[in-house]
Amino acid sequence: LFVANDLSADTLIGLDKDQSHYLANVMRVKAGEDVALFNGRDGEWRGRLDKVAKASVTLQVQSQSRPQTPEPDLWLLAAPIKKDCIDLVAEKATELGISALWPVFTHRTVMSRVNTDRLAANMVEAAEQCERLSVPEMREPTDLAKALAGWDAARPLVFLDESGGGAPINQALNNLQPGPLAVLTGPEGGFDDSERAMLARLPFAVPVSLGPRILRAETAAIAALSVVQALLGD
Numbered sequence: 001l002f003v004a005n006d007l008s009a010d011t012l013i014g015l016d017k018d019q020s021h022y023l024a025n026v027m028r029v030k031a032g033e034d035v036a037l038f039n040g041r042d043g044e045w046r047g048r049l050d051k052v053a054k055a056s057v058t059l060q061v062q063s064q065s066r067p068q069t070p071e072p073d074l075w076l077l078a079a080p081i082k083k084d085c086i087d088l089v090a091e092k093a094t095e096l097g098i099s100a101l102w103p104v105f106t107h108r109t110v111m112s113r114v115n116t117d118r119l120a121a122n123m124v125e126a127a128e129q130c131e132r133l134s135v136p137e138m139r140e141p142t143d144l145a146k147a148l149a150g151w152d153a154a155r156p157l158v159f160l161d162e163s164g165g166g167a168p169i170n171q172a173l174n175n176l177q178p179g180p181l182a183v184l185t186g187p188e189g190g191f192d193d194s195e196r197a198m199l200a201r202l203p204f205a206v207p208v209s210l211g212p213r214i215l216r217a218e219t220a221a222i223a224a225l226s227v228v229q230a231l232l233g234d
């Protein structure tokens with residue numbers, strides 16, 4: 001269970017309404033049972049349920065069960081796509097170890113707004129489900145050009161280019177030094193030529209191909225992160 005509180009022995013925590021409802025009514029937990037807690041900083045701790053009511057559950061922190069481990073510094077910059085698809089990307093990308101999700105508007109992006117609260121909640125749920133000890137940062141949606149304007153060149157940007165102009169992703173990743181990384185995926189309509197030209201001018205952007213078929217945007221994001229995880233991940 002993800003909590004905002006600092007975690008140390010004997011701390012008492014009152015869960016919010018949604019978490020209380022989930023534990024009491026969906027999981028049907030009972031006072032005296034233990035749940036696993038994490039906050040992204042202090043590792044995993046056992047929490048003993050103290051009072052269990054429908055809308056209010058309290059627990060007491062016991063002892064640490066896993067230390068906090070370092071996680072990959074891996075951002076996903078994703079052009080917003082329709083609701084079910086971006087929800088899927090947020091969930092699967094969390095499982096595949098991203099440290100931040102950054103929606104970026106491109107020229108052909110159709111979606112005009114992004115529900116970051118919903119995506120953040122999806123990422124919390126996915127982090128709990130896959131037992132990672134942190135939740136990816138939900139970054140404020142912005143235009144692709146603005147995101148790139150302040151870019152730290154120490155973070156290579158692996159740009160999923162459906163035009164076939166890039167090297168196979170595994171080759172490109174093998175040429176990179178270990179360290180911070182970002183993956184950029186386009187919207188349903190792909191990138192336009194001016195965006196490709198802009199990216200080609202940036203020394204930190206690395207165009208890559210995922211093969212000869214044009215994948216759906218959500219498939220491309222998940223496939224690319226799977227390759228990153230397989231080659232570089234821990």
Ligand code: SAM
Pocket residue numbers: 159160161162163164184185186187188189190191208209210211212213214215216217218220221
């Ligand atoms: N029209 C389909 C859809 O609605 O999902 C295809 C979308 S595809 C143009 C979306 C993005 O996925 C592209 O901009 C690119 O970032 C990535 N992509 C898809 N196939 C790819 C491939 N073979 N190689 C590299 N990137 C790919």
